[in-house]
Amino acid sequence: MPFIPHTEEDVNRMLSSIGVDSIESLFDEIPEDLKCGDLDAIPAGMSEMEITVLMHQRAAADGQPDCFIGAGAYDHHIPAAVWELATRGEFYTAYTPYQAEASQGTLQLLYEYQSMMTALTGMDVSNASLYDGASAAAESILMAVRANRKSKSRRVLLPRSLHPAYRKTVQTIVQHQKIDLIELPFDTTSGKTDLDALDNYSGDDITALVIPQPNFFGALEDVDALTNWAMSNGAISIAVVNPLALSILKPPGEWGDEGVDICCGEGQPLGIPLSSGGPYLGFMCCRQQHVRQMPGRIIGATEDLDGKRGYSLTLQAREQHIRRSKATSNICTNQGLMVTAATIYMALLGGEGMAHTAAAAHANTGKLVEKLCSIDGVDTLFSSPVFHERVLKINASPKNVLRSLAAHNLLGGYDLGAEYPELGDAILVCATEKRTEQQIESFRDKLDRIMNRQAKCPVTPKFDQP
Amino acid sequence: MSNTPDGLKYAKTHEWIKDNGDGTVTVGISDHAQELLGDLVFVELPEAGSDIAAGDEIAVVESVKAASDIYSPLSGKILGINEVLNDAPESINDSPYEDGWLFTLKITDKSELDALMDADAYTKHAQDEEH
Numbered sequence: 001m002p003f004i005p006h007t008e009e010d011v012n013r014m015l016s017s018i019g020v021d022s023i024e025s026l027f028d029e030i031p032e033d034l035k036c037g038d039l040d041a042i043p044a045g046m047s048e049m050e051i052t053v054l055m056h057q058r059a060a061a062d063g064q065p066d067c068f069i070g071a072g073a074y075d076h077h078i079p080a081a082v083w084e085l086a087t088r089g090e091f092y093t094a095y096t097p098y099q100a101e102a103s104q105g106t107l108q109l110l111y112e113y114q115s116m117m118t119a120l121t122g123m124d125v126s127n128a129s130l131y132d133g134a135s136a137a138a139e140s141i142l143m144a145v146r147a148n149r150k151s152k153s154r155r156v157l158l159p160r161s162l163h164p165a166y167r168k169t170v171q172t173i174v175q176h177q178k179i180d181l182i183e184l185p186f187d188t189t190s191g192k193t194d195l196d197a198l199d200n201y202s203g204d205d206i207t208a209l210v211i212p213q214p215n216f217f218g219a220l221e222d223v224d225a226l227t228n229w230a231m232s233n234g235a236i237s238i239a240v241v242n243p244l245a246l247s248i249l250k251p252p253g254e255w256g257d258e259g260v261d262i263c264c265g266e267g268q269p270l271g272i273p274l275s276s277g278g279p280y281l282g283f284m285c286c287r288q289q290h291v292r293q294m295p296g297r298i299i300g301a302t303e304d305l306d307g308k309r310g311y312s313l314t315l316q317a318r319e320q321h322i323r324r325s326k327a328t329s330n331i332c333t334n335q336g337l338m339v340t341a342a343t344i345y346m347a348l349l350g351g352e353g354m355a356h357t358a359a360a361a362h363a364n365t366g367k368l369v370e371k372l373c374s375i376d377g378v379d380t381l382f383s384s385p386v387f388h389e390r391v392l393k394i395n396a397s398p399k400n401v402l403r404s405l406a407a408h409n410l411l412g413g414y415d416l417g418a419e420y421p422e423l424g425d426a427i428l429v430c431a432t433e434k435r436t437e438q439q440i441e442s443f444r445d446k447l448d449r450i451m452n453r454q455a456k457c458p459v460t461p462k463f464d465q466p
Numbered sequence: 467m468s469n470t471p472d473g474l475k476y477a478k479t480h481e482w483i484k485d486n487g488d489g490t491v492t493v494g495i496s497d498h499a500q501e502l503l504g505d506l507v508f509v510e511l512p513e514a515g516s517d518i519a520a521g522d523e524i525a526v527v528e529s530v531k532a533a534s535d536i537y538s539p540l541s542g543k544i545l546g547i548n549e550v551l552n553d554a555p556e557s558i559n560d561s562p563y564e565d566g567w568l569f570t571l572k573i574t575d576k577s578e579l580d581a582l583m584d585a586d587a588y589t590k591h592a593q594d595e596e597h
Contacts, residue, residue: 149513292508292528318533326535 063409066439068368070389070430071216071414072133072163073277074269076244076357077434079348082271086341093336100312106336107311110299113343119351120246121239121263122253123285127296131333133266134169136282137162137210137240139295139329140264141174143286144208144236146328147261147293151234153205154179159193161186161215162240164419173331179207188422191219191382191391198229208236211260213252214245217428218365218389219382227256236261236290243283244269245387247354248362252285262286271345272338281338291315295329360433361388364440368431371444377451381426389430391416391423396454398427404450410443468498468592471563475579476588477539482563483582486570490545491579494567495527495536495558498592503529506555511547512569518544520578525568527558539582542573 006014011023020026027035046054067075085091090105100107110128117126130136141156156174158167158181171181182201187194192215209230213221223239230237237260239252246252252263267281268274286294292315300314320327349357365388372378377395394401398415405412413427420426431440470476475483480499484492500506508528518524518538525536547569550557558566573579583591 292510318528322532 065406066410066435066443067274068429068431068435068443069411069414070218070432071428072165072266073274073280074244074361074388074430074432075274075434076269076271076361076432078271078273078345081348082341082344085344086337091337091340100310104311106340107299107313109340109343110336111301111311112347113339114299116343116346117243117283117285120243120251120346121241121285122251122259123263124253124288125291125294125298126283126285127294127298127332129267129335129339130264130282130284130296131331131335132278132280132282133240133264133268134163134166134282135173135331136264136266136284137166137238138170138173139282139332140238140240140262140284141170141179141208141210142177142329143262143284143290143293143295144238145177145179147290148207148234148236151205151207153207155182155204155206156180157182157184157198157201157206157209157235159184159186159210159212159215159221161191161193161217161219161221162210162212163216166240186215186217189382190384191215191217192221192384193226195222195225195229198226202229202233204233206230206233206235208238210238210240211255212240213249214242214387214389217382217391218386218430219384220249220387223250223252223255225256227252227258227260230260231256231258239263239265241265242269242387243267244354244358244361247351248358249387259287261290267335267338267342270342272341279335279338281335281342292318293328295327296332297334357433358388361431362386364388364431364433364435365390365429367437368429368435368440368443371440372429372447375444375448375451378447381423388432389428391426391428393424393426394451396425396451398425400454401447401450402427405443405446408446410446412443412447468496468501469563470496470498470585470589470592472585474563474585475539475582476585476591477537477582478591479537479539480592481536481539481568483539483579485579490570490572491540491542492567492570493539494562496588496592497562500559500562500566503527503534504531505529506558508533509551509555509558509568511551512544514544514547516544518542518571520575527555536568538571540571540573540578541575542571545570545572 114126114128118124130139145154156179158170160183185194185197186192209226211221211223211226213223215221227237239260241252241263243265253259264284267283272280297313298315299311302310302312304310318328320330369380369390372392373380379393381391381393398417402412402415413429416423416426416428476496480496482494482496486492506527506529510526512524518541520538520541522538523535524538526533527536548567
């Protein structure tokens, strides 16, 4: 069946039947200045041969650098079976098929994904995924405002230690919803959210508190204290977590005395390649009592007329195809294909395999930090325990150092200067389970040489001059 | 044909209103409305004590087909809500005018009550809507 089944003749017949000259005239009510006109930035089509050449060039430009950058997207090993299976014809679609009668395999997979996510997070319910981690955080805040009917303030505490891109996305999505985002500072010694600063809001009407774990600096937050603070102050607690870390850390469903209300995050570490930043996968879980406020789709298990187990979309009565502008969300895109890969990844590794992977990444980062800190002018900045990332203070310009390392085919970390100028010259480094002893050793040697050279260089490099 | 008892008032948005004679009213949805919605699976009720204006969206009833807003037919303060519906939303299907009531309201403007439809007018309104 052709994707667009109307021939020009069909279209003309329909237009004449309703007495309209052209399809464009059906959109007359949209003011001219809101129409985008021609899309000039989109180039003309290319032949297959041309596009192959272009793609080879692009791939070569990426190179195969040793990657020591994390900062929200992580270079983990992906077993070959994951994408071999995920791209089979039976699964290979970017969207959730709605028809239960035609899609039992996909629906079962989504159901299993939800089951795995609730097991990993310790929460009651999972939806079938959202767009990415940042938009999942924004959706969680909107959900918290809907769910917390006791609170009238619409004030949400957002730690500065939350991923900067997540904070910007949250700002973008909630800014026109009369929600007041209040930044919570981090403690400059530990790198964790400052509990004293939080206490300033005790007794105030706060709608929700966001709790990153680990936070952007890799540091492990005092999640029990934060969760309990939210509970005793009538705020909804929202955990923003790395799902792989949960295989070795306490799940959000067990934080504090009663667990968090909502848990969300980025699913990329679960078998999704870095691929220049996307497509990734947002996940969201919550307590049973909040399920009606949860955006997105949930797949449920049921029985058919013959008593056989079957799966179907459930709890979709509040979605946009039914509720239009009053839907719980109008951006609850389901990342079906990414969910397929993540589910296969989790099933292949199992809880034990994931815990091994997480522990290996933690250990590798420990080794990396130890090696790098043996260099003069390199030291850790924060004291808290970390998962698999840590902030290093370097006695040199991070921009120059990282550029020199990149010239040696090594991505040496994330420069924190632009987002956290208060930290001075600092980079965020990460070594996943993929990094070998040899790569770590080579990073140390290169950084040592570069730092030495820069320290001895009497001339300020040209690009550093004001 | 749906049941539309005399003695109650009705709103165009399919709520029924019972005047309790002491400045308070009880509000629910009509038999006709529950038939259109189908089996109800969840009811989100307003909070007792909140002040509301006529026409405010104050509750949501969710059926297997759709989630629909309930509008307050009158202005006033919510006195009580039917907690039974949290566990048994199907009470609205089984008994829309008795067990399935939604909330009670202390009204602030009695003239709003007089402006609502009686059973005959509502029956006609519901028929007109279907055609």
